[in-house]
Amino acid sequence: MKFLRNLLASILGFFIALFLLFVFFFAIAFIVGTEEKIVVKSNSVLELDLSTPIKDYAPKENNPIAEALELVDEKLALNKIINAIENAKTDDNIKGISIKTPSINAGIAQTQAIRNKIEEFKESGKFVYAYNDIYTQKNYYLSSVADSLFLNPVGAIDFKGLSTEILYFKDFEDKYGIKMEVIRHGKYKSAVEPFLENEMSEANREQTSSFLKSIWSEITDDISKSRNISVEKLNLIADNSNGRNVTLAKENNLIDASIYEDEYEEKLSLGSDKKVNTISISDYINSGKGRISSTAKDKIAVIYAQGEIRYGEGNIDYIGQGIINKAIRKARKDNNVKAIVLRVNSPGGSALASELIWRELELTKKEKPLVVSMGNLAASGGYYIACNANKIIAEPTTITGSIGVFGAIPNFNQFTSNIGINAEQVSTNSSASYSVFEPMNQKFYEVTKEGVEQIYTTFVNRVSNGRNMTFEQVNEIAQGRVWTGKEAIEKGLVDQLGGLNDAIKVAAELAELENYRVRNYPHYKTDLKDALQMNPFMKASKEEILKEALGNENYQLYHNLQKIKDVKGIQARIPFIFQIK
Template sequence: MKFLRNLLASILGFFIAIFLIFLFFIALASIMGSGDEVVVKSNSVLELDLSTNVKDYAPKDQNPLAEALELNDDKLALNKIINAIENAKTDSNIKGISIKTGSVNAGIAQTQAIRNKIEEFKESGKFVYAYNDVYSQKNYYLSSVADSLFLNPVGAIDFKGLSTEILYYKDFEDKYGIKMEVIRHGKYKSAVEPYLTNKMSEANREQTTSFLKSIWNEITEDVSKSRNISVENLNLIADNSNGRNATLAKESNLVDAVIYEDEYKEKLKGNSDKKINTISLEDYIKSGKGRISSTAKDKIAVIYAQGQIMYGEGNEDVIGQGLINKAIRKARKDNKVKAIVLRVNSPGGSALASELIWRELELAKKEKPLVVSMGNLAASGGYYIACNADKIIAEPSTITGSIGVFGAIPNFNKFADNIGINAEQVSTNNSANYSVFEPMNQKFYDVTKEGVEDIYKTFVNRVANGRNMTFEQVNEVAQGRVWTGSEAIEKGLVDKLGSLEEAIKIAAELAEVDNYRVRNYPNYKKDLKEAFKFSPFANVSKEEILKEALGDGNYQLYNNINQMKNLKGVQARMPFIFQVK
């Protein structure tokens, strides 16, 4: 009896301790979360630093512990950046913008959207200046929108045109006996090409050259307009690396002056004797300027689909039919939501998950206008879920299309033979079985190929019905080929070029509402136990550890192989291995 009493007391004491620890963390979260309110002082300059990872949608973690203990990943939300610049136009405390960022951690389409918004900001009459010690190409593209652009005397500008590098694994597979068995439809479906050959196919080279030129044309045309340099001269500057030092950059008119940072700070003051206050983009957003205030009752729902598509619930970085479909249903059933905008930023992924999301969007479209806004990527499965919208709006540099499918399965037969492993199988039926330790048999290949072909036909039919095209017309521009937004308009895959803001306005027009506010979906919640998986004293991600240990090049190789390893089922995925630089 005494033993039982002691046992119950121990159990009760354990739960009381857990409860007290929980209360301690809640109190700590409350204390740490009650910091000083950010106030925008008069005579301020908004400083844009985009070296933090920019995502289309980066909502705050609704777990107070994660926020208080700084367990969230550093990130900036594109929608909040755009809203902040819009608010700065009419904010009397903001005198101008200073673009001063070590790098631009955003995609080309996101960078172009921010650049276009800064161009709009200039219409207010307020100044935009830019300064850097060294400009990367993307950084220079963003900064070239400034009224005046400055460079450190010993600095440089990396302006050389676009290129991409693709790693091929065929010789590695042959050498070590570990390979991927691939079944695909689409001669341009190059996501799996590195596992089939040791060099780039002509079809892949054709599409890669095409979309790189299209993006480069966008960049040079924008820079040409801002810097008053002809596109022809910009290409000569790129060919000869005439931004490689400050003297050449100034002679080439890439910058207005070569000065030190202290001199730049004086220029921000202008002719004013008053003290200039700088406020970071992050703090300006925290002050409440990251959203557009509205008292309107009607709403336009913006549903963010970002990341690769995988069958399952999904999260902030992965599109799963679970979370996305819940968001679509919630927006559809909300009487105050008058239209839906699906913001897609995805290279694609699971064909099954894409079909399930397509179906939910099909149901929503029957009740409310549906508009798609494309970000950096809306390719393959990303295009699958977009194709049935009433209107599709893409950025000029969006990578889209890639209408094709494939299946990829690892095979270790040769490797097993090399190390002396023999696998024997016993089956009750003569079905199309597959073993990673045996060569793929014809029966399994035929069944899998049939599945790939069926999904490809379904995919093309979905596009044909959504875009009011014939199967043959879609098939002509499909075959897994990727297009930029500018090219996709010509092919009938996109209706108009524009930003997310433009897509929201079009959705409102289709819904015939003038006064509305934006409601963002989905909501991301973490379980309490997830917050305790991390230590506030060791807040380092697995990705950061691997990059540090392997180096960027080796990490890219590891990441490519790891993503292929995790694929399940037939894939509608673009060539995610493209790394534009």
């Protein structure tokens, strides 16, 4: 009797739980389905706040429950920002653009692409104004495109030129006995240099100085044209920090006036008595303005490859051959897709995954035109997957090239010896084995070195065939050397300068299309199980907590060191971890 009572109670409990779960999902669906529709009001100003992380591609989350519970990281998509500004040109409700952003959470090439689009927007005759309390250098670069640029009376402009900093760990390794065993090909392949030396090599200093100067020349050229200040004077301003206060900024024509925020808001009305409405770029995108409408049957597929390249499935944050190759095959088999654009924004990574993606693209190129568009980075493995395209288009400030490979393995032999630990091995064969507790033996080194050399040779041959160059010509500009997009044209690694829209136009020309629409790939799916790995009662993720505790710069150092433990196999990766500031 007791057994039956317990059984009935269990069954009843199960159905109650099922009912409550049903009510929960119904409530979530109701909340999602009843979201207020965003309407663009008349007499509106489009406000650009780009402090939210910007990715080349950030498709809308297709898991409404995860989205409703705010388990999805907030982000903006570069392609949607560009489309929104294009739509704003002909939108009668939009009277102008206000650039008002505390920071810009995008790379330099992405920032330049947005700036170029705002320059196009100005051709419509609508105004572009910019305001800030303090301008960071990247923020000022974007804002300088405005017709009128304003600064808070006690504000400042951080305009000082570009620099980067690399940490070296050789003394740390020697002191604590924890080191990285390194095998590489390429004198510029300095991804592993910090583990081998305690100061920057001349080769690394040469390439770093070269690409920083190339990027800086783009920035100063653009600002010079917009603000009517000579490049020579801009460099003097940077040398002497002559944007450090309002008086100097005004004297040097960096700004048009110093006003308070409320006075700026009045200026947006352009003297009209009508109420001025502002709409954020994110709301404007969500109103439907983040895409270009078309009824054309023919399509151009844009496949986004963004993040490090790792062997595996991949997701929105890193490139795996699984998801990317599925997207390539899907676009190839779609009869309505007449051409393919591969948008690459990657520092590289796994050589094996890069080769697998290269192969899928090689098969695709035989059937349909293939064009590559390069974002902030298309280096090493990122260039590997790009090199066989019919045409390669890069932003002037894109970091590309870095044709070289390396292998790096941690070793704790000295550390364990120092603390009195000894490791003994027993094996059935004398193969080229490796233990992190023993020094690297010559046999393992030779086998690994052979693998590195083989992959380097394959890499150079891939570039040689794709770019119609000899092995020797590629080898001369390879060796892991990094180039900007502007430099890469001179070296034959890139065909022309431009953004994603330019690449799409080239793909249309190759496919002989006049009317077409763009279809974006891949499609990402976040399982609720994965989303719920974050505490649903805490909006802040582990990364956000660490950023708050460490600060952005210290968090970036922690994040970069964390990446090292994920490196597996021989790598085709950008020469070093750097941040331009």
